[in-house]
Amino acid sequence: MMILHFKEVDSTNEVAKKLAAIGAPEWTIVSSDSQTEGKGRLGRRWISPQGGLWISIVLRPDIEESRLPIIPMVSGISVAKVLCDMYGLPAKLKWPNDVLLKERKVCGILAEAGENVEYVVVGIGINANIDMNKFPAQLRNSTTTISTELKREVDLNALKIGLLDQFKEDYNNLIRQDFSILKEEWRHLSSTLGQKVKVITPKEIIEGNAIDIDGEGALLIEVSGRIKRIFSGDCIHLSNF
Ligand code: BT5
Numbered sequence: 001m002m003i004l005h006f007k008e009v010d011s012t013n014e015v016a017k018k019l020a021a022i023g024a025p026e027w028t029i030v031s032s033d034s035q036t037e038g039k040g041r042l043g044r045r046w047i048s049p050q051g052g053l054w055i056s057i058v059l060r061p062d063i064e065e066s067r068l069p070i071i072p073m074v075s076g077i078s079v080a081k082v083l084c085d086m087y088g089l090p091a092k093l094k095w096p097n098d099v100l101l102k103e104r105k106v107c108g109i110l111a112e113a114g115e116n117v118e119y120v121v122v123g124i125g126i127n128a129n130i131d132m133n134k135f136p137a138q139l140r141n142s143t144t145t146i147s148t149e150l151k152r153e154v155d156l157n158a159l160k161i162g163l164l165d166q167f168k169e170d171y172n173n174l175i176r177q178d179f180s181i182l183k184e185e186w187r188h189l190s191s192t193l194g195q196k197v198k199v200i201t202p203k204e205i206i207e208g209n210a211i212d213i214d215g216e217g218a219l220l221i222e223v224s225g226r227i228k229r230i231f232s233g234d235c236i237h238l239s240n241f
Contacts, residue, residue, distance in 0.1 A: 001164065003029040010037040013112055013123040016056035020119035024058050027168075031055040031160060038125065041110055047139070051129035051147075053159055057167070059120045061175065068120065069217035069231070072097045072111040074174050074182055075122050078167040079107050080189045086162050089149055092191035095210065095219045095235050099126075100191055103237065104144035124163070129153040179215050186213065196241045197221065201233035209241045 002025075009015050009032045016030040031054060038048030048054050061071060079099045080091035083106070092100045099107035110123040127145035135143050147153050174182055187193060190213075197210045199221065208223035218229040 001027045001029060001168075003031065003160075003164075006030070006032040008032060008034050008036060011035050011039050011123075012054050012056040013039060013110060013121050016058050016121040016123070017112060017114065017119075020058045020114060020121060026058060026060040028058040029055065029164065030058075039110060039123070040108060046108060046110075046125055047135060048125065049130060049134050051131075051134075051156075052145075053124070053126040053128050053156055053163070055125075055160060055163070056121050056123040057164075059122060059171070060118070061120055063175065065117055066216050067179070068111070068113060068117065069096065070174065070179050070182075071120055071171070072109045072122060073186060073213075073217050074170050075109050075111075075124055075167060076107070077182060077185050077189060078163060078170045079109075079124060079126065081170075081185075082159070082162050082166050083146070085166075086159065087146065087150055087154065089146070091189070093186060093189045094237065095190070095192040095213065096217065096232065101144050101146075101149050103191065104142055106144050106146065106149075126159065126163075128156055128159060179217075183213065183215070192219070192235060192237065194240055196238040198236045198238060199230050199233045200236075201230060206230065206233075207238075210235075 012030045034050045035048035035054050038046035040046045076093050076097045083089040083091040097109040098105050107126045113120045129147045130145040192210045199206045208221040212220045218231050221228045
């Protein structure tokens, strides 16, 4: 494992993708104190001031393309377990990849694949030691940080090492076995399952009961007695059903 740490970069995913494209081996890690162009999904921005853990991991998975969405889901499982194990925080998962504390987003994950899936870069952003006033007003109700929840700061390096250890174990389990054991963990940690949800996809807006995920990480939603499989989208939790 080689870890490259920067004071400031545009985006750790961008740096990691460039390294992966010129042959950086699996488990090359890029992290940075802050990001000037932190990226969310679908071209959105990710607020990345100093105090957060902004990290990207180069992977070279040998799995079917249809199962790629499972990789960021497994990263979410690792983050949730680490927040619980290291700090006793009851972290939950929101489909597809968010990690929540008390229904507020503490971590976002962005996976990007290279041409012909030569590599996958998993970018993980954890709001660790960040003051809530660093976030714009419209995000403050839906966001939280570890230091806000614990009322103390945490050691970023220890969090980084704890996360990488946990993710390595979970990822190797995914590659060695299949998704079934991890799927059970995802179900267990999920806040989405059991909720009435609204999912916004590029094609449609679906409202229904989130009942399960399948072996490719798709969300199964029951809409008037029929099951719909959703592969990607933005999920809003409405209420428990
Ligand atoms: C994500 O996108 O949640 C993926 C975020 C991935 C960030 C990591 S940091 C390391 C690596 N390098 C990068 O450049 N990116 C990755 P999405 O589901 O699209 O959520 C983005 C939305 O979350 C934004 O449009 C805001 O509404 C909100 N948001 C932005 N910054 C946030 C933050 N720090 N904490 C919580 N919510 C945030």
